[in-house]
Structure formats: C-alpha cells, structure tokens
Amino acid sequence: MKYPPQNKAPKDAKARKDAQPVICYPIDTLPRPDMGTYTKARENLILIDQVQIPPRDARCFKVPAGHFFRISCPDGPQVGDLNLWNANNISERFFSGKTRALHGTHVSTGDQLWSNLPYMRPMATITHDTLDWYGWDDFGGSVHDVIGTRCDPYTNNVLGGNDYHYCCHSNLTRALASTQKLDLPKTETFVHDVLNVFMCTGFTHDTHQYFMKASPVRQGDYIEFFAEIDLLGALSACPGGDCGSSHSSEDAACFPLNIEIYKSVGQSLVNWNSPAPSSYSGSHGMG
Ligand SMILES: [Zn+2]
Numbered sequence: 001m002k003y004p005p006q007n008k009a010p011k012d013a014k015a016r017k018d019a020q021p022v023i024c025y026p027i028d029t030l031p032r033p034d035m036g037t038y039t040k041a042r043e044n045l046i047l048i049d050q051v052q053i054p055p056r057d058a059r060c061f062k063v064p065a066g067h068f069f070r071i072s073c074p075d076g077p078q079v080g081d082l083n084l085w086n087a088n089n090i091s092e093r094f095f096s097g098k099t100r101a102l103h104g105t106h107v108s109t110g111d112q113l114w115s116n117l118p119y120m121r122p123m124a125t126i127t128h129d130t131l132d133w134y135g136w137d138d139f140g141g142s143v144h145d146v147i148g149t150r151c152d153p154y155t156n157n158v159l160g161g162n163d164y165h166y167c168c169h170s171n172l173t174r175a176l177a178s179t180q181k182l183d184l185p186k187t188e189t190f191v192h193d194v195l196n197v198f199m200c201t202g203f204t205h206d207t208h209q210y211f212m213k214a215s216p217v218r219q220g221d222y223i224e225f226f227a228e229i230d231l232l233g234a235l236s237a238c239p240g241g242d243c244g245s246s247h248s249s250e251d252a253a254c255f256p257l258n259i260e261i262y263k264s265v266g267q268s269l270v271n272w273n274s275p276a277p278s279s280y281s282g283s284h285g286m287g
Pocket of ligand 1: 081150151167168169237238239240247
C-alpha cells in the first residue's frame with residue numbers, strides 16, 4: 001500500500017517518474033510451443049478419464065505427458081484453484097510467480113505454465129479457453145489469474161476469521177495427502193500458489209489492491225491444457241463459488257467442477273517430445 005508520503009518530492013520528481021517502463025522479461029527469445037501441432041492433435045481426442053470435484057473440496061488427477069486435460073464447469077459458476085506437480089517428482093511444481101513474470105497476470109490460449117527452479121520448464125500449455133472473449137473489463141479485471149495465492153485458513157485466521165477448514169489450501173492439502181499417502185505437515189509443504197481457473201480478478205485502479213468479482217464462467221465453459229510432462233494435478237472447487245462476494249466461509253453458493261483427460265489419436269504428436277529441465281549448470285558461480 002502507498003500511504004500519504006512523509007517525504008517531500010525532489011525537484012526532479014517528474015523526470016524520475018517519467019522514465020519509461022521496460023518489460024522485465026521480453027518473450028521474443030522464449031521458446032514457443034508449436035500451437036499448430038497441438039491444434040491438429042486436439043482434432044482427434046478420446047476421453048480416457050474424468051474426475052468430478054465436489055464443491056468446497058479437491059481431488060487429484062493424473063495426466064500422462066502428451067495428453068490433454070480440460071477443467072470444465074458442469075453446473076453453476078464456480079472458480080477452481082489448480083496445483084500441478086511432476087507426477088514422478090513432486091518437488092517439481094507449478095511456479096505461479098515466474099509464469100506471471102513471463103506471461104502477465106492472467107493467462108489464456110498459447111501461454112504455458114512453468115515449473116519452479118531448478119527445473120524451470122513448461123509443465124502445461126493452454127490449448128483452448130472458452131472465456132478468451134472476456135479480455136479485460138472496465139475494472140481492469142480478467143479471468144484465469146496467476147496473481148492470487150489460494151484461500152487459506154492462516155490468512156483467514158490472521159484477518160480475524162474463525163478457523164475454517166475448507167479453504168482451497170486445506171482442500172488441496174487433504175487431496176494430496178490421501179493420494180501421496182503423506183502426513184499433513186509434509187504434504188502442506190508441497191501445496192503451492194495456484195492458477196485461479198475461471199476466477200475474475202485484478203487490481204483496483206486507485207489503491208492497486210487485489211480484487212475479485214463474479215466469474216463470467218457458465219455451464220459448459222472450459223479451459224484446456226496439453227501436458228508437457230507427466231502431471232499430477234489437484235483442483236479445489238473454491239468455497240467462494242463464483243468469488244463474487246466472499247470466500248473462506250460457507251456463505252457463497254458452490255458448485256462442482258469436472259476434469260476430463262483426453263488422449264490424442266493419430267499421428268500429430270509422433271515428433272513431439274517432453275521439454276527437458278533447464279540446461280543451466282547450477283554452479284551459481286561457485287567452482
Ligand atoms: Zn479458494
């Protein structure tokens with residue numbers, strides 16, 4: 001937050017503030033996915049598995065590398081909080097912050113979900129998004145953000161709320177604990193900042209605070225991903241429902257979400273390979 005300043009502006013304040021912004025991470029040199037191949041591959045998909053996420057709860061799912069998965073809204077408007085891990089090594093996980101630095105605050109078709117250091121590779125590529133028409137609204141809001149972290153009982157507690165056990169953080173923790181047969185304290189260290197699927201968010205124009213508003217998602221909408229590596233995912237149907245009013249409580253109307261996993265049949269992916277982890281040496285200048 002920026003409170004009223006305690007210091008006088010210097011004489012050259014205007015010149016300093018007029019310095020032109022520079023994009024931190026221009027993506028001209030970023031290896032880009034071959035969307036033509038993915039478009040062709042998704043023309044012949046067969047459904048091989050599906051998982052329903054109950055309201056205010058989460059479930060894990062697995063997607064083999066080279067398969068597609070869709071998160072869809074089968075009923076009322078509902079926001080989902082997504083975690084992704086390398087199915088063979090859950091220390092490699094989705095890196096929301098770097099994905100944001102590379103692709104901006106909200107993602108859509110053609111953007112990739114990157115993994116944490118030292119792996120730093122695309123875990124998934126977004127191949128279709130039925131909400132791509134939304135763009136930006138007059139409040140500066142958009143859908144599918146990589147700004148938020150996930151609702152959690154700790155923040156709720158520090159803000160003066162009661163202990164609430166069905167925040168996305170807890171839902172994801174329970175789902176991962178039962179899938180991986182890990183105890184809760186250990187599991188919690190693997191739960192990470194999310195992709196907020198279908199959530200409509202932004203920063204207020206005046207105070208630049210994180211806001212949410214009713215999601216534009218409707219029955220039948222979906223966002224689709226191509227799994228670049230073997231994925232273990234977990235999705236929570238947020239207790240905030242469409243996140244138009246509140247979260248971290250039982251107040252909002254909540255609905256299920258669906259995960260559908262598809263295999264591409266045909267020859268489109270015969271020359272496709274999983275991306276390798278970062279080729280950085282890892283020496284950090286020592287030795
Ligand atoms: Zn949530």
